[in-house]
Amino acid sequence: MQVPLSWLKKYVPITLPPRELAHRLTMGGVEVGGIGEIGTSWEPDKVVVGHVLKVDPHPNADRLRLPTVDVGNGEHITVVCGAPNVAAGQKIAFAKEGARLFNTHSGHIEPLRPANIRGFKSVGMVCSVLELGIGDDHTGILVLPDESEIGSPLADILGDVIFETETTPNRPDCLSMLGIAHEVAAHTGQAVTEPDADYPEDDDPIEKQATVEIADPDLCYRYTASLISGVKVGPSPQWLQDALVKAGQRPINNVVDITNYVMLEYNQPLHAFDFGKVKERRIIVRQARKGEELETLDGVKRKLSPPMLVIADASDAIGLAGVMGGANSEVSDGTTTILLESANFDAVNTRRTAAALKLSTGASYRFERSIRAELAPLALRRATKLILDIAGGKAAKGIIDHYPGEKPAPTVHLTRKRIKQVLGTDIPPDKVESVLTSLGFTKKKSSTKNDGLHLEAPYWRSDIAIEDDVVEEIARIIGYDEMPTTTIATSIPHHAPQPMWELKQRTRDLLAAAGMREIVTYSLTSQATIEKAETLEPKPLAMANPMSAQFQYLRTSLRGSMLETLATNWHTSLRDGLRLFEVSRVYMPTKADLPDERETLIGAIAGRRLPLSWLAKELGEVDMGFFDAKGVVQSLLSSLRIEAAFEPSENNALLPGRTASIVCGDHTVGIVGEVHPRILARFDLTETPVTIFEIDLPKLLQSASAASRSYATASRFPESLRDIALVVDSGVPSSNIEAFVSQHKMVQRVTPFDVFTGGDVPTGKKSIAYEIVFQSEKDTLTSEQVGRALEDILRRLQKEFGAELRSQS
């Protein structure tokens, strides 16, 4: 909200410099996000009050005129002016040469220069609000009050400071000048003066001239109204227009401006009906009928439905309660009798109506926030007084006040013990009382409790419901920074192990240590990406209100975003090799409840194995493939002390024969494989293969917790090494041979070190060379023992796999 300090000063003296005041308000919960200053750029000797002595026609232009202005000290200046409203006798804002003003042609603030306008040299300017930077109306000049002193600096009259405040949803009172004034008063120890609301009443009672009926008291808690006849609708006086403009509102006419002004004063929305248009002089507050139509003041015809609340006359809706008036009862220039409404409507229903019609107004915004019903008659009388003062007319005797929702003012019982329990410090009772008094709380007698304070919240506050609300009031006015600072004195609660969090942390660290770079991608994806990556099953959960097609589905696989990330970096990073991983959740739909959020690891490897290096020129030209990815997975699992087997496997997105499932015990925990080129092509990933691995972390965690970490003594006897090359059918998995050989009690480990096809190896066969390490825990093996063991192994390999010995050493 825009809060001009000139307006605020009508209710509370402001003694602090604006910045200091803004700081205190901000620290106390009413954030001043910006401070606007009006008139600080107007030099006192260059922008002054002028008096129009006479207005002559321009010799060469019908639309231009030549006012002669007394700018003080007997200096008279004649300038060119295009405004139709300039007239002799006016006090106006005059800018002399060099004054810094908003240039309507260039759109910048710049010094005023002499100009030759249609043959007349004009030095100086009669200003509009636009040029002064205090409004956007350029159709006429700004006319100042008659009592303005000729030649005095304009800044002295119009200069102002405007606070831009941010209002939290709990403090609707701070959507008003009086609400802010009460805050200022609490912070500075000043008293608030409420505005004058006394006016003379006519003899004729209002009840005889108008009736109000609340048909739905659950949605309208209070309805007050006054009736003013003989008003003259017209433009508002300058002070009223200025105040509204500075508060960010557009002046319309005196009656409407007054309702807006008082809303900004009290936070109570008001509405003026042209009473001549109210059929049978009856106001009925009822729910809209199904399909009922109403053209609102913004000229839009709206279709209504229950339980939207309307203000109706004897036959039709004439306003949308708490939101906007109807065009059919709008105050216009011809209006003479006004029924002024000041009511209190249900917050939830108003919010739903405004949301359903996509029509948020100053009124609906306030009613949504549950303003107090006590405000209605106060604002009504204040607005009635201003209408009488400004638009003339006579007010009927009394007001209408139906108050079906009346309830006692909220009270709170506050104890010294609770203040200490919450804030951690004992605040002296006299300090507590003085703070609460400054905020407008009143002490009540409690029939039941003797200790503490029984408090009634001030009528403008709707956010005080419990004791802790008052504790906050005390703390924020004294200042949070004045509260003590301690460390928690209670003992640290018992901790439960968090194995998944630990596993994720370790996985990330191990992969980073293995040269992989972590990415984090969006959880939502598009139909297009799902189709491109062929991750169609299971069918993902969708957003009910997606922001865009790009972010429509909760992903069930990390593949799509990984391939997209590869595409983002493909051309810049391929030469150095791309090694990426992500640990994120996928969201698997379940039958009824929330989805199964599974922590998932994906890795992708593509491009050069090594960046360009003089040490390994050839290696730097080799592209990575399946075994690079598998190596990373093996290194990860081995560091996690998890034993895994890699079994040939199939996956529609991966290349047959280049895909392996990762098996830990009885569980398949993941997959590693080269992505099918048809999928790569859709992501524009060309030139080199991409290998990915995916691991389901909850399944991996099961294997990890089963993994043993007990220590085994290393044998102190020497190892014997033998190399053999076997020729087997090309379909025989090496892992089977390795496992078979490892079963021998003397074999410590088996490592394949060469795979060869072609040459003298028959078609359909392959040669694999293994290094076998023999070792005993009991003694040093003799070469005869090793030789016999090797022969035994070879014989059995022949039987099991048809393996022929190709060479041996």
Add this chain to the structure above:
Amino acid sequence: MTAEDASSNISDLQSRALTELETLQDARRLEDWRVVYLGRKGKLTQTLRTLGSLPPEQRREAGQAANRAKTTLEEAYDNHLKTLEEASFATSSTKGRLDVTLPGWPVLRGGLHPTTQIVREICNAFASMGFQVVEGPEVESDEYNFEKLNIPKDHPARDMWNTLWVDYTGIQDEHSVLLRTHTSPMQARIMEKMDSKPVRVIVPGKCYRYEATDATHEWHFFQVEGLAVDKGITFADLKGTLYEFARLVFGQNRKVRFRCDYFPFVEPGAEMSIDCFLCDGQGCRVCKKTGWIEVLGAGMVHPKVLEGVGYDPSVYTGFAFGMGMERMAMLKHGIEDIRLFYSNDLRFLKQF
């Protein structure tokens, strides 16, 4: 054989051995020499063995001569070995000079995403104060994301969190499942689980808002939530804990400032700022010339929230806080655009 013969043999052997030694230029041949002359089956040992046939007094004399020869040869061996070693070190230090300015072998360097890093740093800071890391669901119910946090349906405070709703048509009511807008729903979940026992946790995780993105707003972001509930926890403890956090993460000399703010699930509510660590509070672009940077929202857990999860608010009090991870990382690293985090351009990621 006579004693003279023996002495002469020994002396011949010694002079032959010494002559030969002079010609040896590498360590392996020196070792061969040692085996030939001084080894267990070497020539000197053999010579010593032949002395057994001499008469006792001659045997002693010849034996002494043999032992002197052995000592002489051993000393000569040690000296020659030393000479050879020194010669070899001298050669090494003058031979094969490298251009040490050439790059080393390219050891691969991976790394963690900046969000992961800041989440860790912040969780570690709180872990040092006894907070335990727990995680919760990202797809949440309206009940936990809002209602149990004292944010009923149709409350204007709901405007503070623009929500992405999950389509559960045909399974649950419209607007009953959502992507969590903050990590705060875990407050209720943890307290329900802990069943009126003390709680001190930190909850990192992804959150989502229906929001247009710009340099400082992202619809997909990480928060860290903290919650401490026990008998006797006060607003002063909240201030002390968060002050310590600010010092751990942003530097020992940081100052903090608390102002009143509103979140429906706390009372009193607060916002914490730290003095700008870039300009030391003098005022710069990052702190918008104020000298202060807002870092987190906090407050005392609202009695209604405690009641709703079965904690007696007249016995238990607690504080909660929440902060955005990307903002923290942006402040620490001088990152100007939040959209860099999840666009995953390696030229950005590799800087962390």
